[in-house]
Amino acid sequence: MASKSKKRPGGPRGASRAHGEVKPSQMKTSTKVIVIVFAVIMAASMMLPSFVSIFANQAQGTEDSSADADASTSDSGSTDASSSADADAGAGESSDASLDGVPENLRSTAGKYAPTVSSLEAKLSSDPNNLAALLNLAQDYMSWGYTSLKSSTTDEETSYSTGLLQKAVGYYDRYLALNDSSAAKVDRALCEFYAGSADAAQADLEKVTAEDAGYGPAWANLGMLYEYAGDTDKASEAYQKAVDADPDDEYGAKTFANQRLIQIKASSTASSGSTGSDSASVPSTSEQGLSDALSSKSGIGF
Numbered sequence: 001m002a003s004k005s006k007k008r009p010g011g012p013r014g015a016s017r018a019h020g021e022v023k024p025s026q027m028k029t030s031t032k033v034i035v036i037v038f039a040v041i042m043a044a045s046m047m048l049p050s051f052v053s054i055f056a057n058q059a060q061g062t063e064d065s066s067a068d069a070d071a072s073t074s075d076s077g078s079t080d081a082s083s084s085a086d087a088d089a090g091a092g093e094s095s096d097a098s099l100d101g102v103p104e105n106l107r108s109t110a111g112k113y114a115p116t117v118s119s120l121e122a123k124l125s126s127d128p129n130n131l132a133a134l135l136n137l138a139q140d141y142m143s144w145g146y147t148s149l150k151s152s153t154t155d156e157e158t159s160y161s162t163g164l165l166q167k168a169v170g171y172y173d174r175y176l177a178l179n180d181s182s183a184a185k186v187d188r189a190l191c192e193f194y195a196g197s198a199d200a201a202q203a204d205l206e207k208v209t210a211e212d213a214g215y216g217p218a219w220a221n222l223g224m225l226y227e228y229a230g231d232t233d234k235a236s237e238a239y240q241k242a243v244d245a246d247p248d249d250e251y252g253a254k255t256f257a258n259q260r261l262i263q264i265k266a267s268s269t270a271s272s273g274s275t276g277s278d279s280a281s282v283p284s285t286s287e288q289g290l291s292d293a294l295s296s297k298s299g300i301g302f
Helices: 029-039 040-046 065-096 104-126 131-151 155-178 182-194 198-211 218-231 231-243 255-271
Strands: none
Touching: 029 231, 104 155, 104 218, 131 155, 131 182, 131 231, 155 182, 182 198, 182 218, 198 218, 218 255
16 A cells, blocks of 8 residues: 655656646745755755856056156046946945845845846847757756745745746746757756645646656656655656666666665555665655756757
8 A cells, every 4th residue: 555644855857837827835834844855955956057257347557757647647547446436336236236125034045146147137138049048047046946945934935935936937938938858847847846836746747757758857756746745656656667767877867766666665664564674774855866967968058
């Protein structure tokens, strides 16, 4: 008999939904904590390097032996210094403006992602079909939303974090409209899941596995959602298909799925009054996740 204990998956990285946009999450704090615990390793794997633009201002001057020229150069230096100070002040104001509406507790995280996102969105405004920018934005918003969700302690913070995940879904939709990708669909589904729409995420992953049965991470993630829902029979079937679809462990799906299969069996044995010899060495889903390394598997160079 399948175990009915709910476990929160986290790790492997969704099919484009036919049922509309993700609604803001209304998760209770205890439910949100479960979501977070089951995805710690996956979140770390999604984080992309920030794009930092460095501008160097070079001062130009000419040498002159006359006192008037020296005075002029001195005045010019003062003017440059004043302009530089004004520019720095303007940059500070701009940085503060980018944090408008961000809950105080989440401002530190926003400061790490906002510059990158702003730069990519500016690039996208002049090139709306730039696949690399669309995918980077989707991933950055997913990572930003998930990271913020981990730190959220109030309804306001949770709602803000969910909004970031919804933006990620929007960019995944735009990317998928131009380039079909099972990896991007899986990540899209996980955005729905973290935002509190587990049913929608499950339906989307079922669609991905139906369309691309050979993509191991989709099966591994679907298995986690089944396990989270308490259906260990379906979870075990999905995990076995993940093993079969990823025989060389290219995505890590085989290893992850085998670990979950051992854990499910051990839990079932333990609930029957026996001790599973393998259970001690196998991490639970709260400690082990799977990353499909989307940035290197999508076929797009950055």
